Structures are given as C-alpha cells and as structure tokens.
Amino acid sequence: MVDGLRWGVLGAAGIARTAMIPAIRRAGAGEVLAVSSASGRAPGYAADLGIARAYGSHEELLADPEVDVVYVALPNTEHARWTVAAAEAGKHVLCEKPIVLGLAELDAVEAAARRAGVQVAEAFMYRHHPQLRRVRELLDGGAIGELVTVESSFHFTLARTEPPNIRLRRDLGGGALNDIGCYPVDLLGWLTGSEPDDLGVVSHRDEPGGVATRVSVTARYGALTANLHCSFDAAFRAEARLIGSEGTIHLPDAFRADRRDAPARVVVERSEDREVLEVDGDQYGAQATWFAERVRTGTADPEHAALTRRTAATLEGIARLGDL
Template structure:
C-alpha cells in the first residue's frame, strides 16, 4: 500500500481540518509528529492524537521516524523549509503557492534533486474527478477548439482594525501576502493545467487598499496561443470559486472547481452544446486523493511530471502578473 510517515510543519487550521483527516481517510500513512514555532505543538498533538510534538521545526526534521513532511507555514517561509526538509532527506508536500518566484523555485529544485526527495505543491483541486472529466471534454472534441477560459476565486477575509495592531498573514507583504498569491494562484494554475503551457502575454491590475500595500483584489488577462484566459480574485466577497471554458462548439461551467469539498465532494458541471444542456456531478475526495498521490510518489521515488510542470508554469506566470499589475484604487 502507498503509505508514508508524516510530520506536520506548522500547527495550522488547514492541516487540522483538511490534510490530517484526509491522510487518515486515504490510509496514506500515519501522522507521527507536529512542530510549531509558536509553542502550540503540544496542545495540537494532544487534541489530534499525534505522538510527538516539537517547538522547533528542525527538531521535527531530525526525527528519524518522519519520512515526509507537510508544510503549512506562511507563504514567505515555504522555500526555506522545503530546502531544509530536502537537506534532511524528507519528502515534501507544501501548501500553495510553493514559492514566491522563479528564483526560489530554482533553489527548491536544486535542493530536491540533491536530496533525492519528492517535492509537491498542495493544489488539492487537481485531484478531483471533475478535472479529469473537464480534460476529457476538451480532448474528445465535445467543446471544439478552446476559445476562452474564465475563472474566479473570492472569499471574505475579516480585516482587523488598524488600531488592533495585528495583521493577518495574508495581508503581510513580508510573508508573501496578497490575493494574487493566496487565491489568484488557483485560476493561474488551472490555466496552465488546461493549456499545458505558459502564456504568451499577461496583463494584470490590482487594488491595494490595505495599509501594508498588498493587493486585496486582482484581475488578470492572459493569452495562450489563440486561447484567451481571464480571472479575478479578492479577499472582499462571499466565497466563489468557479470556471467556464468556452469552445468553438460549446461551453462547460464548473461552479465549484477549486473547493468541491465544500459541497461534500460533489462537483457541479454544466455542459452546453448544440445537442443541448447536460449536467455532470463527478464525486471525489480531493484532499484524500492528494494524500494518496503524494504517498505513491514517495513509494515510487519520483514525482509526477504533469503536476510539477504546472507548478513551474504557475510560478513564472504569477511573477509576470505581479510585475505587470498597475494599482487601481
């Protein structure tokens, strides 16, 4: 069976609520340790039944019973701890965005190669069956040649008053904050997955209405050959994570393309062609499938070419979008 022993770096909510339970559901191994620099590891481990807790991430990496780590730290710390984990011989599943730019990606690749370890980005949506169904629709000609892709991902982030003196990590530029990196990375990753390419052109615009100067809303337009792609994202709207792919013969809309888990794992796809309209509801456990895929990579000794290629595309494209953005107020 494809299993690995896991250490959790960062006592984060996403690990507690999503990743750790998914590892158990997938039978992808056992979580044997957790570390937190904030002193929360002991209580976290006790509540979740994890055997060992460390107040130092380096101590967790020195644990010989930990084969793989899941990194749930702020964006700005990803590259450093991926490299440290690789040097310690640990395989790495890291939250998105994997790194903050191409320079960090190159360093991470070098560390993974030198350590002979698997490094994967935790884009769980890639593993939901609706993505395979979508790619099948594009491959079998149902939609005709792709013309345009539209995607959006928004959620409401409660902002503390300036007088409170506390800044959410997603609003902290030093930690890789901003809506483009935090949520815009999903549409950008989707574009790379569907086109299997980097864009020929990018344009971006941002709203930066927070004192720290990060983008709280972002919109981008990209061209992949003859295919146009556009997206918007923000911290300022009720949740919406949808995508529409327009083809020469029809279209398909996915209303929960990124977070089908919010709907009990049931995807919602509406296909419209000259033959009529039909609904599809692929069902799956994207977090568990992600854990299974990662454990399989660890056991086989190599990563999957597709996901790493898409990670590379997204990293470079996000960097280009950030550079192209003109602040809008």
C-alpha cells in the same frame, strides 16, 4: 497504510487541522506522527488531533529520524526555505501552494530535492479531483468545439482584524494573488500546457503599501484568451467557465469541491442542450494518496512538476507587471 509512512507537519495551521491531516488518515496514506510550531502551539494542537509528538521548533521535527515525509503549512515566505531544509534533512516534502515565490526559489527547491534524492511536490489539491479528467475528456472529444476563452474566479470575504490575518501581511507573502489567484493561474497552465504570451493586471489595495486584496488578470495563450479574478471582498466563488466555439463547460466547484457534501458538478451547455455531470471525488485524500505513492515508488510526476514551474513563472510575471 502506505508502507507505514510517517508524516510530520511543519506549522500548526488551520489547513492542516481541517483538511490535510484528516485526508492523510482517511486515505490510509500513513501516520501523522509529529507537528512543530515556533509559536508554542504544537502541544495543544497535537493533543487536539491525537498526534504523538509535538516540537517547539521545525528544526527539532526535521531531526526526528522516524519522520519520513513532511507537509509544510507555513506562511508563503517560508515555503521554499523549509522545503529546502526538509529535503536536506532527508525528508520528502509536500508543500502548500504556492510552493515558491518565484523561479529562483523553485530552482533552489528542485536542486535540493535532486541532491537529497527525495520527492518534493506542491499541494494544489484541486489538481487531484477527477472532475479535471472528465473536463479533459470533454475537451478532447470536441464537446464544446474549439476552446476560445476562459473565465475563472476565486473570491471569499476576509475580515480585517488586528493583528492582521497572515493573508494580509506583505512580509509573509500575503495578498489575494498568492492565496487564491494562484488557482485560476494554475488551471490555465493545466489547460494550455504553456505560459501566457501576453498579460495585463489591475489590482486594489486597502492601503498604500499593503497587499493587493483584489486582482484581475487578462491573459493570452496563443489564440486562447482568459480573464482571471480573485479577491478577499466578495461572496465565495471558486469557479471556471470554459467557453468554446460550440458550447460552454462550467465548473462551479472548480477549486473547492471539498466544500460540497455532494459530487462536483460539470455543466455542459450547447445551444438548447444543458447537461449536468456529477463527478465524485476526494481531492485532499487523492492528493495524500498520490504523494504517498510518489514516496513509496521513488518516482516523480513530471507533468505535475512542469505545471508547478509554469504557474510559478506566470505568478512571478503577474506580480512583476502589477507591482504586487
């Protein structure tokens, strides 16, 4: 356990139940001490998961002096608000992606963290899988020559129900771009270290005024071109293909390697040669360990923060251009 770090979870969410809480425990990144829910679900949630304290409001959890760090697992529109509130309460914050819905919110979040002297970071778990380090090594080593274009997709099928899933609610920051399209956008920001020079956006909505359930983006980063796709209407796919002048790197498990009961695959293809590299990793566990270390040492990760800003700026630009 990292110096007895005590976590609170804002929101009785599925992602916390199935992924983040088990990862904190599995990685020895601290104790999950408390959970809060404004909908009354906290007591049952806490009982199911063996969490000692359940609060009926997020304010109550933030007032708990024994909670050191909070994981924000609320709807997208609530991320910035409660991250700021948690920082002002003196809590370190790991917030689910997207941490903000625009640069103005990110400025407010960063300012609150500076004033309070706490660590705040975005929970993009795929960033912590070691397959990315292997990809960087391959690119830097010239494995596929010059990187020319990138194709990346994240899709899954989302049932239309009543009441609608929060991913389909515009008032809660839903839509395919914010929910899953942010991953390919973030990957491009990581690959290039920049924001795009040009963007094009097309989308589809189930009904006028609803969220965009299918989004495709074309982008140019200097000489590099990219095509990014996401939807709630296609069979599961969360992949990227990096196409170079001398070959291709295919990442079939780019964003959800945790779904495989096996290592992630990095497929390198050059002319007649095809090599499948297996890279083991626990991206949720690594994320929990990484953030616990940030808290323990009191040191931020400037590369992570810079990537969060690039992604927020790009998502804002896409949303503006596509009226999303």
